[in-house]
């Protein structure tokens with residue numbers, strides 16, 4: 001059996017892993033701007049649950065993911081997040097509040113049920129260690145800054161520590177939480193939400209790179225066309241502009257007005273309850289939202 005990995009050039013990677021009985025067939029989707037497809041040979045995993053992530057290596061030491069004899073130097077739980085780290089607690093601690101609040105931020109902003117199921121987060125000390133660890137799961141996995149891996153058990157987020165680590169974790173955990181909550185959204189929306197929630201400090205509109213770019217686009221009369229995004233087949237993931245556009249749509253809908261927010265929340269709720277949600281652009285049209293003028297005005301006039 002083959003393992004398919006869709007590679008996206010964004011630094012985040014989203015991987016989906018399906019597990020069957022004692023053997024696991026992995027099908028993976030990795031997001032990245034330079035889209036390429038990697039086909040990996042099938043992988044037989046020796047045990048159930050996350051034990052398939054049997055060990056990570058750092059300097060010649062092995063780190064088991066589970067078990068009483070766990071050799072992870074740091075292992076602790078913050079609400080539903082279980083953290084396995086080779087980085088000290090002292091280093092991680094200042095960032096943990098911004099992780100703990102994430103599920104409630106999703107609940108409040110999106111008005112959806114957010115599952116309380118566990119999410120496992122691996123934190124390694126450097127990119128090289130992450131690459132090595134990721135390859136334990138996906139031998140041909142491309143080198144990326146962070147990854148989310150899904151299977152029928154808990155979601156698994158792989159990261160390494162750097163100054164913007166918490167953004168990576170919040171981005172990938174947003175994928176994990178949405179996934180665990182039964183949200184099956186189009187890729188561009190999934191990424192738009194992850195980009196929206198990755199920003200820390202309670203100011204999701206102040207995305208460090210997207211906001212200025214979107215405002216500049218507006219000055220040049222370039223307005224994201226919702227219908228085009230929605231009807232464009234995304235086979236290989238988003239490019240950099242795709243992530244920016246997706247963020248700008250989510251941010252606009254959640255903050256422009258009570259009407260845009262309500263229309264989007266209803267759309268998400270219908271996705272979660274598996275009712276036919278239809279196209280978001282139709283929902284916007286039905287709510288009598290003048291997309292072009294309101295979208296432009298929002299980014300032109302709002303004081304962020």
Ligand SMILES: [Zn+2]
Nearest residue numbers: 012014191194
């Ligand atoms: Zn992502």
